[in-house]
Amino acid sequence: IRDTIGSRIDLDEKKVVLPELKMSDAQLASYDRIYIIACGTSMHAGLVGKDVIEKLTRIPVEVAVASEFRYRDPIYTDKTLMIVISQSGETADTLAALREAKKSGVTVMAITNVVGSSVAREADEVLFTWAGPEVAVASTKAYTSQVAALYMFALYLSQIKGTQSAEQIAEIVDHLLELPGQISQILADADHVRQYAERIKDVTSLFFIGRSLDYAVSLEGSLKLKEISYIHSEAYAAGELKHGTLALIEEDVPVIALATQPDIYEKMVSNIVEVKARGAHVLGFAFAGDNDLIKTVDQVVYVPKTLPLLAPILTVIPLQLLAYYTSAARGLDVDKPRNLAKSVTV
Ligand code: F1P
Secondary structure, three states: OHHHHHOOEEOOOOEEOOOOOOOOHHHHHHOOEEEEEEOHHHHHHHHHHHHHHHHHHOOOEEEEEHHHHOOOOOOOOOOEEEEEEEOOOOOHHHHHHHHHHHHOOOEEEEEEOOOOOHHHHHOOEEEEOOOOOOOOOOOOHHHHHHHHHHHHHHHHHHHHHOOOOHHHHHHHHHHHHHHHHHHHHHHHOOHHHHHHHHHHOOOOEEEEEEOOHHHHHHHHHHHHHHHHHOOEEEEEEHHHHHHOHHHHOOOOOEEEEEOOOHHHHHHHHHHHHHHHHOOOEEEEEEEOOOOOHHHOOOEEEEEOOOOHHHHHHHHHHHHHHHHHHHHHHOOOOOOOOOOOOOOOOO
């Protein structure tokens, strides 16, 4: 993400610049509704983007999977912006949704990694993620760089709409600049995650739970595990558990519980208490310095402290590592998962 954010931060002014946008600031500020359309991991990045854009700009955002959205009859106005996200820029459903939107005259902004891809050529505006070549089939750095690009976009929009003060923007920018170093720290200290992978490598099913941004990241953690380790898992909005899924939580079922968001921390802890009461073995995720979560869960993975708004970029790294180590512990080919193509073009 160093490259995704590096060229877009004015270090002197501590604000975001997006020189690649062709539209005027006035046009950008005029949008009052945003659709984010994508598939797979890119859609999960979009879910983080939705929360961040709504929090920072107060513009309503809807996220939809492209394979559904392309057959819908969406309500567009001249104040609707569509954002399509695709690492490869060639995913068939995403491209089809983009083309449908263009037929309706909607302005489309792409977030993609591949210069010259169909999505990059056909969108009105493009934010490149500059993530370098994706070697493995399952998206990993694609996700972090897409999320980083969405932060850049949300911050820029909030600057021009005046929904955040210069001080608030500067604080977020300062923390964004720390993220690459913090990610290196997580990668260098992955022993706990590796050990936990040994514990879960033979289970048949597990759960990820979280609220708000932690829920969005849980969905990606679950997908990564399914994609490369072939273990069944489900990500649940923690508050939804009581509407049925709790029935599946039995003695020793692994539950991975993300708890980085302070405004809903207590609620999250009560959800963890509920699964613990049914015998679940819980691995918690928290910010370094949180001395409370360990009192409720069995083990904790700590990520370096950042703003709660930026937590997804850090918490996803140990989740990706967990999928990686679990796949390796099961003797699978991490880079060539079954039934998954780098770019799904049919
Ligand atoms: C979307 C996607 C990836 C997934 C795999 C298959 O690709 O679902 O998220 O990891 O590579 O395709 P893209 O539209 O982001 O290129």
